[in-house]
Each structure stands twice: as structure tokens, then as C-alpha cells.
Amino acid sequence: EPEVTQTPSHQVTQMGQEVILRCVPISNHLYFYWYRQILGQKVEFLVSFYNNEISEKSEIFDDQFSVERPDGSNFTLKIRSTKLEDSAMYFCASSGIAGLETQYFGPGTRLLVL
């Protein structure tokens, strides 16, 4: 069964450093998303991406964040200068013909900023 994969599973970084989180969406999906979940809190929407453009971004997704689809399979989230409050689980999701909102999530990257 096709699934979304994410790397790395865990990342520890120093405050102010850049991190890139990687995702491989399900192969025939066209819509891609990033969400985050701070420990003990709700899953929060960050950004949606379609046709090489951002469709919508949340207030959390400020100038420190960027997304890219560098090739036909990968989808990345970059945080340019990490802050302590960026520590969270980051989930990638994708959706296809079943509808934008029927999204399949990856296993997540746990980011810890020290």
C-alpha cells in the first residue's frame, strides 16, 4: 500500500541553525501539506502546496519557513533560523483524486531545538 515517507525521523539542532525536513508523498498525489504538532497540543496546519505554488499558509508559516518540490518525488520544508518554539513533530501529508482534504500523513519528523 502506498504511503508517505519522511526523513529524518528525529533531528536535534541548535537555535539559529537551518533545518530541512524531507517528505516523499504518495506517487500519484498532486496536493501536499505540512502540519506540526507541539507535544500535547493539536495538529496545526502550516501550508498547502499545489502545482509548484503555495495555496494557503497559516500565521505560523512566517518568513523563516519555506517549502519546495525540488524534483518529481520530494517535498521539503525548510526552517531558516530555528527557534526554541519550533520544537515539535512535523507531519507531511498528501492527497489526490479522492479529494483535497482526504489526506494521508507520514510518520513525522521530531524536531528538537536546543
Place this chain on the structure above:
Amino acid sequence: EDQVTQSPEALRLQEGESSSLNCSYTVSGLRGLFWYRQDPGKGPEFLFTLYSAGEEKEKERLKATLTKKESFLHITAPKPEDSATYLCAVGGSSNTGKLIFGQGTTLQVKP
């Protein structure tokens, strides 16, 4: 503002003891209501999509129903392996795929 509230926050059941989880929502234009299961440290696992009031979906011991204001996830004769956090989400009013999640109900089923 689009909003999703789930209750209870936590639920403990004995194996075989059926119950229901509630998801109340406020959204200006519903683009689907979604149920996910999340195990500790893992990503949400898709369970159901519901689009219109009166719709029902079933999978094994789980049944999801939808009204105009809320959804229920009914768990019939649960087993310990059903222990997880169950997340409800709604498709927002924007046509971009954005999902708004509730805080989840953590279910523990004891043998």
C-alpha cells in the same frame, strides 16, 4: 472562525464495553469531516471521510456518523489494540485542503 471540539479528552473502557466519541464543529462551509487514529509518536492514520449529514461509514469495530453540527465515532466491543488517540478534523472553508483538527480523544481499552 472554523473550530473543532472533541469530547471527552480521555476515555477508559473495559474490553467489550462499547462507547462513542464526540466531535462538534463550527465551519462556514464544510468540506468534509475526517476521522484519524494516532498512535503515540506516529502520524495520523486515515479512518473515514464524511461529507453530508446522515452519512455513515464503518470499518471493523468503528462506525462514524455525521449531523449538521457534530460527528460521532462509535466503538463497538473494543479491544486493547483499539487504544489510541482519535482525531477529528474538518475541511476548512478555503478550497486549499487545509484541515482543522480537534484536540483528540485518548482511548484506553483495558483487557
